[in-house]
Amino acid sequence: MVHKFPDDFVWGTATAAYQIEGAANEDGRGESIWDRFSHIPGNVWNNQNGDVACDHYHRYKEDVQILKEMGVKGYRFSISWPRVIPDGTGKINQKGVDFYNNLIDELLRQGIQPFVTLYHWDLPQALQDRGGWTNRDTTDYFAEYAQQMFKQYGDRVKHWITHNEPWCTSFLGHAIGVHAPGLKDFSAALLAAHNVLLSHGKAVEVFRQMGLDGKIGITLNLTPSYPASNSADDLQAATISDGFSNRWFLDPVFKGQYPDDMVKVFGTFAKIPEIQESDMKLISSNIDFLGINYYSRSLVKHNPDAQFGVETLKPEGQYTDMDWEVYPQGLYDLLLRIKKDYGDIDLYITENGAAFKDVVENDQIDDIDRLNYLKKHFEKAAEAIRDGVKLKGYFVWSLMDNFEWAFGYSKRFGLIYVDYETQRRLWKKSARWYKDVIANNSVD
Numbered sequence: 001m002v003h004k005f006p007d008d009f010v011w012g013t014a015t016a017a018y019q020i021e022g023a024a025n026e027d028g029r030g031e032s033i034w035d036r037f038s039h040i041p042g043n044v045w046n047n048q049n050g051d052v053a054c055d056h057y058h059r060y061k062e063d064v065q066i067l068k069e070m071g072v073k074g075y076r077f078s079i080s081w082p083r084v085i086p087d088g089t090g091k092i093n094q095k096g097v098d099f100y101n102n103l104i105d106e107l108l109r110q111g112i113q114p115f116v117t118l119y120h121w122d123l124p125q126a127l128q129d130r131g132g133w134t135n136r137d138t139t140d141y142f143a144e145y146a147q148q149m150f151k152q153y154g155d156r157v158k159h160w161i162t163h164n165e166p167w168c169t170s171f172l173g174h175a176i177g178v179h180a181p182g183l184k185d186f187s188a189a190l191l192a193a194h195n196v197l198l199s200h201g202k203a204v205e206v207f208r209q210m211g212l213d214g215k216i217g218i219t220l221n222l223t224p225s226y227p228a229s230n231s232a233d234d235l236q237a238a239t240i241s242d243g244f245s246n247r248w249f250l251d252p253v254f255k256g257q258y259p260d261d262m263v264k265v266f267g268t269f270a271k272i273p274e275i276q277e278s279d280m281k282l283i284s285s286n287i288d289f290l291g292i293n294y295y296s297r298s299l300v301k302h303n304p305d306a307q308f309g310v311e312t313l314k315p316e317g318q319y320t321d322m323d324w325e326v327y328p329q330g331l332y333d334l335l336l337r338i339k340k341d342y343g344d345i346d347l348y349i350t351e352n353g354a355a356f357k358d359v360v361e362n363d364q365i366d367d368i369d370r371l372n373y374l375k376k377h378f379e380k381a382a383e384a385i386r387d388g389v390k391l392k393g394y395f396v397w398s399l400m401d402n403f404e405w406a407f408g409y410s411k412r413f414g415l416i417y418v419d420y421e422t423q424r425r426l427w428k429k430s431a432r433w434y435k436d437v438i439a440n441n442s443v444d
């Protein structure tokens with residue numbers, strides 16, 4: 001069966017600064033918390049780091065040429081805050097600003113819409129030294145940074161994403177500790193989450209005050225949670241899992257309040273952040289779209305000995321190289337739920353993709369697992385649109401293989417294979433297939 005997409009559907013690919021740029025110490029770039037974190041032995045697989053990555057800082061024209069050949073309508077990338085404002089506040093680094101000017105101009109020259117993420121986890125280390133996201137002042141530094149970026153690029157960039165995945169910034173970085181800055185303090189994580197959300201609200205306020213034409217939103221990683229049975233205990237476990245993964249961020253952004261059930265759950269063992277009068281109104285400032293990063297689902301059951309009384313299961317089925325279950329139905333269910341529970345707002349899939357082990361033979365990469373993963377998820381997206389969801393675009397994670405955070409370069413998500421020895425880019429089978437999907441604007 002052929003799944004057709006709307007005429008103006010924005011097919012794209014996504015990347016992030018620290019994962020692809022390299023040039024970590026070049027042209028005045030300041031240190032980020034991921035530079036610091038990745039250089040501490042033990043934090044990243046094989047002690048790898050983003051010093052060079054895909055050398056995109058020097059190869060951006062070649063990479064934009066690949067986007068052009070692929071026929072993408074949009075390209076989602078992030079700005080490295082310490083590359084443009086090395087100390088996080090104050091002085092601008094003109095060479096850093098020029099890099100993104102050149103990238104944006106190159107994209108527009110090729111007829112590709114830039115979708116810009118302001119924060120994709122690479123906080124300037126200078127701000128971390130002052131408390132980072134646990135310091136409320138950082139929300140003002142973020143608003144200052146956002147204002148500078150709107151001023152520099154707002155004439156050409158029409159889609160802005162304030163934050164990529166506040167859940168990861170807060171919980172992976174401050175509670176679990178596997179991401180920068182590597183803290184293991186749940187109260188710090190809740191405070192960081194609040195300040196990240198507040199900084200989002202302050203940036204939206206600045207964007208509106210500047211009267212720019214363009215749209216602004218936020219990207220959340222969302223994981224639909226399913227109960228292992230219909231028992232009251234398992235249903236409650238799924239509700240708690242949904243609260244931790246999704247509603248802790250969706251409710252403030254769209255309803256201007258934290259979910260009561262989760263305040264009670266978290267409050268039994270952690271400090272709920274002080275919330276000032278205007279905070280929730282700012283956090284729930286009207287946005288133009290929601291970016292959704294979807295990868296997989298959670299299947300859960302009640303277990304009194306597990307954290308929050310929730311045990312995550314591993315059902316039979318196919319798994320990616322990240323050990324994430326392949327579950328396309330979760331994308332459909334998630335999209336319909338967002339519309340039902342949070343309103344009929346424009347949605348973009350700002351990330352979806354899969355890591356599988358790639359084998360290169362005669363410069364060919366027959367990544368049929370990745371191709372089939374994407375095909376199944378595209379089909380579910382088409383069904384959601386058919387059933388009334390305002391899905392406006394889809395960005396595949398990722399354009400090319402890149403630095404996969406704590407997994408280093410050991411996990412490949414790219415449509416394009418990167419040979420890190422030579423920096424050669426090779427089209428995988430999935431990239432050629434994606435080119436056809438875009439050209440036909442349909443999946444069959």
Ligand SMILES: OC[C@@H]1[C@@H](O)[C@H](O)[C@@H](O)c2[nH]c(CCc3ccccc3)c[n+]21
Pocket residue numbers: 016019164165168221293295351397404405413
């Ligand atoms: O793990 C693949 C990608 C990352 O490379 C992106 O930078 C990041 O935005 C992103 N988010 C997710 C889903 C949330 C998640 C992140 C890290 C680890 C586990 C789950 C997957 N991904």
